[in-house]
Amino acid sequence: MVSKYPRSVRGCLPLWTLMLQAALIVIFFFFASYDSFIEYPEKVVTQGAVLQDMVVMAALGLGFLSSSLWRYSWSSVAFNLFMLALGVQWAVLLDGFLENPALEKVFIKLSRIQQATMTAMSVLISAGAILGKANLAQLVLLVLMEVTAFSATRMISQQFLSADAHVSMMHIHVFAAYFGLTVAWCLSRPLPREAEEKDQRKTSPSLFAMLGTLFLWMFWPSFNSALLSIPDERKNGVFNTYYALAVSAVTAISLSALAHPQGKISMTHIHNAVLAGGVAVGAPCHLIPSPWLAMVLGLLAGLISIGGAKSMPVCFNRVLGIHDTCGVHYTFGLPGLLGGITYIVYLTSWYKDPLIAFQMLYDIAALSLSLAMGLASGLLTGLILNLKIWKAPHVVKYFDDQAFWEFPHLAVGF
Amino acid sequence: MVSKYPRSVRGCLPLWTLMLQAALIVIFFFFASYDSFIEYPEKVVTQGAVLQDMVVMAALGLGFLSSSLWRYSWSSVAFNLFMLALGVQWAVLLDGFLENPALEKVFIKLSRIQQATMTAMSVLISAGAILGKANLAQLVLLVLMEVTAFSATRMISQQFLSADAHVSMMHIHVFAAYFGLTVAWCLSRPLPREAEEKDQRKTSPSLFAMLGTLFLWMFWPSFNSALLSIPDERKNGVFNTYYALAVSAVTAISLSALAHPQGKISMTHIHNAVLAGGVAVGAPCHLIPSPWLAMVLGLLAGLISIGGAKSMPVCFNRVLGIHDTCGVHYTFGLPGLLGGITYIVYLTSWYKDPLIAFQMLYDIAALSLSLAMGLASGLLTGLILNLKIWKAPHVVKYFDDQAFWEFPHLAVGF
């Protein structure tokens, strides 16, 4: 396809990305330095291992999870790396400024890089919903907007709603899923009937997506326990996540066979529903005192996720006009809501203290805040991304070596 | 293919799996709780890392190892995850009950989950021999039977034959390989001549299988040293496994080139023989005091494995009628026997004490027990799996998105 835009306009977008990278370096020059405090060697080892697990989940797991659509498998993995690398830099700065605005310097510690990696994962989750709908420059804006919005949400939760670091981070699934869905709603156009059918068919099931799923499945206990500092809570977090994941894997595979008229298993279901248990158990994982509760959560999450995967595409594609490319809604959104609600219910039923009523209201507010901020900032981002200036032609066909120029009508939308 | 069974029968099997999952949750509700004892944080970190290595080996390594047959690559990875998730739940319960039948509660600790993961790996090893021959409900029964049989074998070895936890676990390869082969023998029917040839040809060599092989290769030192608690023994275990694996990799690749009339390397050989060194060094790895002995074991294991891969298919397919889909016999069975025998010989030659004679008899008994239990419980499981009630039509073509309905005569057998 020969581009209709002059060279200068097209050249501008990646150049703008480079400029942004240079600007980030200048900001780091003025405002960031390494923490001179020497941490205990053992703590460095432990935290280093957790950081590595987070990076594996972000770069490999989330990168390959959405690679099952062969038309976007390249973009999925490469753009995922791009957004992660950019998002971490921005999140480190932002977290530092928000945490202590009085200080003129951001001190970089292992724990801050780890939190920044987790914050940047919100972008990677959202990106699953708009895969193939945005170009490089649009993704840069998405990264900056979403990291800012999620960091702000977490800061508000922690400072005004007395949520702890763990719970405010665990709302990442709800925030990111609804952010992504709102952006996808802004970007999508009603597809012609035949394109939609082709879209359904083109999900060539990929072992690569299974690889991403497995990496997420294996390292999820690390993710859920990363911000828990009390050893006993951490242990409970790991165990409960482990059990919830095991049950949701069994549930997902059984239900997928049950839902199919000929008893076959759909790989798309498995990619998504296997992880639902880990998402759902996220917020309450440190409080659950015995495995059966985590297992029930895993079972419910698997049910919701498979149910969503069967009914959502019809509802979303037809009624709302949202095209959720990778099933972000029923992988992260609904199980995340289930987890948030469980956490609130659990707190209430456990403690009989009247003071708890306040805490419960706070927790409801924190969950609603994540949902509302996800929707609001997603809408804002989607509207900005829909402006004419972004509509460069290199949207659909990024990669040199593959010929996937098939849907000319898709390109019209951008 | 339109099924000949009514909807209700087909729907029953996955429903049965869900029921089993619900029953497991109920059992956990009554009989399991987390260990309230707070372990040392450092120990948690170490054991957590070992557990993660085991999960990577089980979910990724063994899942992708057998994905080289493209007809079964999907089933291999997804069913592997299913069996792992189910097997771990069952093994945790069973280990707890067998270890201390007097207690009415199973206390869940990190070390128990780790042992349960290793126990569940026996099912994943066996599954390589029956890949493509069993449906979801049959696999559920296989998981329950094999985990029970292997846990019982380990308990008998430890309580009556004074074997330690490490050695009784290292007989997993012998147990699982012969269990799988016996089940495969019960399930298989003599294939027509042309199908067999097609079967040979269809091993489209897959980089995914190589990925699984590499993950197993890299994490095998963790597996062999996981149950060694004395630091010096643990160190020796890691080193000896490392050396045995290095030598068996070199041996396997050289021998594969040597065995081929035109000096080419067969990927099937490499998938299997590269790991033989790690299997063979398993039982004696903590006792071997210098690297050359481990290297000799690696060399012998490579020789046996490649020799088996060249001669076994003929012998097994033609004479015994066993169709060992993934070469479980010469990857795990024969090298495992080599390791068990080496351990016994080594103990005898090392200690000159007359008391050792008893210990040697015990060790011979423990190895024979694993072999015999593998064969006996495999036969029992195979006979049950061969009953008419399992013969649902969704046996061969599980996955929606792939068309691999090629061998109508294969389906007749099920």
Added chain:
Amino acid sequence: MVSKYPRSVRGCLPLWTLMLQAALIVIFFFFASYDSFIEYPEKVVTQGAVLQDMVVMAALGLGFLSSSLWRYSWSSVAFNLFMLALGVQWAVLLDGFLENPALEKVFIKLSRIQQATMTAMSVLISAGAILGKANLAQLVLLVLMEVTAFSATRMISQQFLSADAHVSMMHIHVFAAYFGLTVAWCLSRPLPREAEEKDQRKTSPSLFAMLGTLFLWMFWPSFNSALLSIPDERKNGVFNTYYALAVSAVTAISLSALAHPQGKISMTHIHNAVLAGGVAVGAPCHLIPSPWLAMVLGLLAGLISIGGAKSMPVCFNRVLGIHDTCGVHYTFGLPGLLGGITYIVYLTSWYKDPLIAFQMLYDIAALSLSLAMGLASGLLTGLILNLKIWKAPHVVKYFDDQAFWEFPHLAVGF
């Protein structure tokens, strides 16, 4: 293709490899034993984790990095494992002898196996330049020659040029890249015009290569900090590598889009340039006190790498006649030189001591030594590999299951 050589000659080469393996076992029998000193358990855990990271980088990362050429993807992964397994054995022996020639025994410690794995990675890096140009026996010689040359280079640097273990190891990129390029220059023949074009086209972009790239990207902080023993230096090493990698990922993806006339991203660029930041920051990573310097290095490395990828193939293929199959020069060579020069400049500008002038001269000498030894030993190895005796016919078509016999003219060269 039916071979023109008699059976005996062809059979000889793998047999020779087996003989070498047997000889190594005999050497280990006489000269190696395990270290009886019991290290602290915590240290074993930490070092074990670092060793595992190195093995993952070597076996998975470097193995899959060069698998993007589908004609060589099998050879790449399997030969990579072969060279790693052989190289580690040889490097352990050699390091032990060179470190303390007076002792008649080499004591094997965890730290020695780790250093040997890193030394063996030099072979894996070089192999990217000669992929598809050497047979199994030639690779054996390559392993022995290169490990010997690199160990000698490191020993000279450490004993005569007062370089520390970290810096002398970080020159691995420069050494290995120029070693590989010189060998490739000796082995290559001018290709006919149409083969070259086909060669360009055949880089079917592979998600497997992306997998290798990601594994290297994720574990590179471990590599750069593996030999730093002071906790503060180690922490700085990890942080600086992390930032350099993030910036070079953003730079590489942006520049690749900028360099393409239609704004598309080339996967080949990304495979290589994404890692350039980690290579460049290697030597000075423990000294850089603030993130912006590491980020500038990452930016420069990305620029150099993408610039090299655009201009090198023309220059190398046409003018010098070197055919650098996997872009080793601009992935490892040029960024490595950048890192070495940065280290020297940094030392000079930082310390105002006159004694530093000597140290700077020493450092320049150490970098030049690595470069010179790489070129010289590469030339020697290339000349030996070019002898008639190696020209067995099983050069191009190794693997049984794939039909990639396409370029008859390519085979003439070997």
